[in-house]
Amino acid sequence: MSTELIRNFSIIAHIDHGKSTLADRLLEMTGTVSPLKMRAQMLDNLDLERERGITIKAHAIRMSYDAPDGRSFALNLIDTPGHVDFSYEVSRSLAACEGALLIVDAVQGIEAQTISNLYLALENDLTIIPVINKIDLPNARVDVITGQIVDLLGVEPDEIVLTSARDGIGVEAVLQAILDRIPPPEPDDGPLRALIFDSIFDQYRGAVPYVRVVSGEIKPGMHIRMCANDKQFEVAETGVLRFDKAPVDALTAGEVGYLIGNIRNVADASVGDTVTDAARPCDAPLPGYREAKSMVFSGLYPTSSEEYEPLKEALEKYQLNDAALVYEPETSVALGFGFRCGFLGLLHMEVVQERLEREYGLTILATMPSVEYRITTTGGEVLMVDNPADMPDASYIDAVEEPFIQAQIVVPHDYIGNIMKLTRDRRGVYKAMEYLDPTRVALQYELPLAEIVFDFYDRLKSISRGYASFDYEFLEYRTSPLVRLNLLLNGDLVDALSIIIHKDKAYEWGRELCQRLRKIIPRQMFEVAVQAAIGGRVIARESIRPLRKNVTAKCYGGDITRKRKLLERQKEGKRRMKQVGNVEVPQEAFLAVLDIRGEGAAVGG
Amino acid sequence: MAGLYVHIPFCSHACPYCDFSFELLKDGRVDALLSALDTEAGRRGRESPWAGEVFDTVFLGGGTPTCLTDRQLDRVFRTIHDRFRVSPHAEITVEANPETISVAKLERLRGLGVDRISIGVQSFSRDLLLKLGRRHSADRAEEAFASAREAGFRNVNLDLMFGVPGQSAADWADTLERAVVLDPEHLSVYGLTIEPGTEYARLAEHGALDLPDEERHMALYFQALDRLSGAGYLQYEISNLAKPGFACRHNVSCWKGGDYLGLGPSAHSRMDGRRLANARGLADYLRAMDERGVAVDKDETLTVDERIHEYILLSLRSLDGLDTRLFRDRYGDDAMDARDPAIHALAGEGLLAKRGSRLCLTRRGLALADSVCEFLM
Numbered sequence: 001m002s003t004e005l006i007r008n009f010s011i012i013a014h015i016d017h018g019k020s021t022l023a024d025r026l027l028e029m030t031g032t033v034s035p036l037k038m039r040a041q042m043l044d045n046l047d048l049e050r051e052r053g054i055t056i057k058a059h060a061i062r063m064s065y066d067a068p069d070g071r072s073f074a075l076n077l078i079d080t081p082g083h084v085d086f087s088y089e090v091s092r093s094l095a096a097c098e099g100a101l102l103i104v105d106a107v108q109g110i111e112a113q114t115i116s117n118l119y120l121a122l123e124n125d126l127t128i129i130p131v132i133n134k135i136d137l138p139n140a141r142v143d144v145i146t147g148q149i150v151d152l153l154g155v156e157p158d159e160i161v162l163t164s165a166r167d168g169i170g171v172e173a174v175l176q177a178i179l180d181r182i183p184p185p186e187p188d189d190g191p192l193r194a195l196i197f198d199s200i201f202d203q204y205r206g207a208v209p210y211v212r213v214v215s216g217e218i219k220p221g222m223h224i225r226m227c228a229n230d231k232q233f234e235v236a237e238t239g240v241l242r243f244d245k246a247p248v249d250a251l252t253a254g255e256v257g258y259l260i261g262n263i264r265n266v267a268d269a270s271v272g273d274t275v276t277d278a279a280r281p282c283d284a285p286l287p288g289y290r291e292a293k294s295m296v297f298s299g300l301y302p303t304s305s306e307e308y309e310p311l312k313e314a315l316e317k318y319q320l321n322d323a324a325l326v327y328e329p330e331t332s333v334a335l336g337f338g339f340r341c342g343f344l345g346l347l348h349m350e351v352v353q354e355r356l357e358r359e360y361g362l363t364i365l366a367t368m369p370s371v372e373y374r375i376t377t378t379g380g381e382v383l384m385v386d387n388p389a390d391m392p393d394a395s396y397i398d399a400v401e402e403p404f405i406q407a408q409i410v411v412p413h414d415y416i417g418n419i420m421k422l423t424r425d426r427r428g429v430y431k432a433m434e435y436l437d438p439t440r441v442a443l444q445y446e447l448p449l450a451e452i453v454f455d456f457y458d459r460l461k462s463i464s465r466g467y468a469s470f471d472y473e474f475l476e477y478r479t480s481p482l483v484r485l486n487l488l489l490n491g492d493l494v495d496a497l498s499i500i501i502h503k504d505k506a507y508e509w510g511r512e513l514c515q516r517l518r519k520i521i522p523r524q525m526f527e528v529a530v531q532a533a534i535g536g537r538v539i540a541r542e543s544i545r546p547l548r549k550n551v552t553a554k555c556y557g558g559d560i561t562r563k564r565k566l567l568e569r570q571k572e573g574k575r576r577m578k579q580v581g582n583v584e585v586p587q588e589a590f591l592a593v594l595d596i597r598g599e600g601a602a603v604g605g
Numbered sequence: 606m607a608g609l610y611v612h613i614p615f616c617s618h619a620c621p622y623c624d625f626s627f628e629l630l631k632d633g634r635v636d637a638l639l640s641a642l643d644t645e646a647g648r649r650g651r652e653s654p655w656a657g658e659v660f661d662t663v664f665l666g667g668g669t670p671t672c673l674t675d676r677q678l679d680r681v682f683r684t685i686h687d688r689f690r691v692s693p694h695a696e697i698t699v700e701a702n703p704e705t706i707s708v709a710k711l712e713r714l715r716g717l718g719v720d721r722i723s724i725g726v727q728s729f730s731r732d733l734l735l736k737l738g739r740r741h742s743a744d745r746a747e748e749a750f751a752s753a754r755e756a757g758f759r760n761v762n763l764d765l766m767f768g769v770p771g772q773s774a775a776d777w778a779d780t781l782e783r784a785v786v787l788d789p790e791h792l793s794v795y796g797l798t799i800e801p802g803t804e805y806a807r808l809a810e811h812g813a814l815d816l817p818d819e820e821r822h823m824a825l826y827f828q829a830l831d832r833l834s835g836a837g838y839l840q841y842e843i844s845n846l847a848k849p850g851f852a853c854r855h856n857v858s859c860w861k862g863g864d865y866l867g868l869g870p871s872a873h874s875r876m877d878g879r880r881l882a883n884a885r886g887l888a889d890y891l892r893a894m895d896e897r898g899v900a901v902d903k904d905e906t907l908t909v910d911e912r913i914h915e916y917i918l919l920s921l922r923s924l925d926g927l928d929t930r931l932f933r934d935r936y937g938d939d940a941m942d943a944r945d946p947a948i949h950a951l952a953g954e955g956l957l958a959k960r961g962s963r964l965c966l967t968r969r970g971l972a973l974a975d976s977v978c979e980f981l982m
Binding site for chain 1: 610666793795796819820822823826843844856859860865867871872873880882911914915918919922950951954956972973974975976977978979980982
């Protein structure tokens, strides 16, 4: 079809600013789906997305729109994941578009994610259509928000579209702005180049990449080549994305759709890769491809050894739909056999764990999240360590570097003091502050990623009464005085409780951890020493008094069965405990550690 | 060879700590129970595996069997002797409370073949008896013991209880002394356990019971073991001590895994690997007997693991300990070897000791018997 009649666009917004609702209205207005069939937030089709109100995977849909001037347009809405963890996917989705709707909540105004997503859109040279949504709300502050947007984007106030997506107000104006302002894609009949901006896995048809064709065309029968790994596939089907896949004869430059080519391995259809014609390859792939990089790591263990195989199968299946999840087998002395998993970020980690539990009926024990440290040994060797248990002894370490992030925090100015304190406690480096309007500021910090992987976001929310928003991107590796803190039970190392921590924080962490374990680990038949140590130096110690007596009551007739069953039940309960040396450690012990910062008691927080 | 247990659930009043199956004494119901017991005994006595069995121990427990009238007790023993073959050398025990026995009643029991009496003294401290809700005085308890001797009982047990709210080491020492002076053949010393659903549980929850802490409770236990062993009693089970030759044969057989038949509400039976339990309450028991002619409401066959667990539990509670050779013969080498690390760990902690082919709880292990057993399960 003529590229003149195509518009490719995304919607970017901070969480809860109404992105999905506006998308729903656009689908209704264009007759793509009837209001009767409409489930709220049509595009968010994972249960978890619907519950959390966030988009986890990108989606795409094609709408047909008969404009008032009589022309019939194809509008491709390429939805973007709404979270910082998926910023790479966001950037690839944006790269498939010519324009973006930037939605700002009429009450909340500009938030951290608004800014970071806007920067991504601008990097991709997109035309931005600013939209103020929820103007129907009684406390809407359209004038103030207009001012914020004018300042941020340098647009005229009348370029901003006002909507209430919930009530359908202003949706036609949005459609008109898409036609008028977003440029159509450039026609280009050079060799095939198609950007993969998303990929799903169909158990019968394999990996199904969603592509934006930038040049040339793609049609069934041709052989394509993936630029990232040079693998070739024969195209079996091409089509556009309505609610179901709708096959078409070919996808030409400017179009958005899917292709099917018996791609069995999801890794062969990586987001960001370029598809080209095997017979007439392009000179160079489209810019910007990189492999999804794990930022946060955690060990996932089954709660009982019988669940190891089911967990393994669940991870295999899960990965088919989410190539960003990486994992490898790992063994812990304390927890047995499990998997070291790498995640894009915290939300990704939570989502994976939750979906594994929910969709595969597993109970998972997750170890403390870690980041990836770069360790230079005294021998000059460089090691990447994402599991504290793998950190070499201090005497072999020359330097430890940790990942730093660039963080955006947007907050009402009343809370600046709290934010400053929190970021200082988390070893943050203040960089800049900018007033978005007289009451809201955007703060920029550089922070160690390790300091935000626990509960930074929750703390941020609680010290700002929920008003602060936060976004981040990876900055660089920096040298820090980090040590490995070990936890010992009766002298035996509990590897799953080791952490890598800044040396100034080690003492408090160790003390808090020991105290917490003393409360959680039930008394045993012998005294249990709980120690925190750096290398051979014990820095904190607690002791769990031994259990001295059971009941010495009668045990006749029926008592025997009763007592046997009672002990069997207790024993069964303990089977779910983990054995460290001769100490039985309940699983809560491994989880409680995650709460240490949540209490805010130990490490500043 | 097997044991016969008959449960007489009646008591003249409720003790605030007790969670045994009991009923307040009402005449009409006693007769109903005795009829049902006779029906149950008749049926069991004709059935496998009990038909033709010679019972060499009989135990009448409760409740308070001695709160029955002479006529009622006669009827119980008529049922026993009519329905079963009881060895002429059988040990026949009846449980009694001090306030329910007299020389006349004890002589009558002797006449019915009873040769062992077990008296629920609990304490010789007036205050503590009141706290325990017992109806007898310390003097009455001593009189009851004297009555038993007068009636010709040469095998008498006294039940004593420690860990009672407000009990001091001196109180306990006094109770132990008075028991030793009486010189019974057998003593059972029990730690008070707060059982859910009892009056004591309710009080404890409100903090209204001055219970000894763990250390004091344990000290009271060892105080009893020390004093009584000094007086010539041998401990043969966690809570039981006896003069040489006077261990309770009924209970020893039960702990050694012997079969026993239980009659009456809440009574349990053991038939090789099977465990049966009767309906617990009197009303349920009577209804079941009336409607079905049996009152069993639980009938399970133990798995090998469950048998092993039971053996561990019972053998370690006995001072003879767990016989590793017997264990291997019965349950296989794998089951024994798999427990080696646990045994080693327990021995290392001084809770378990090896004596030849036997594993026995140490003194410290006695107080932790449940934990040790659980560890070995």
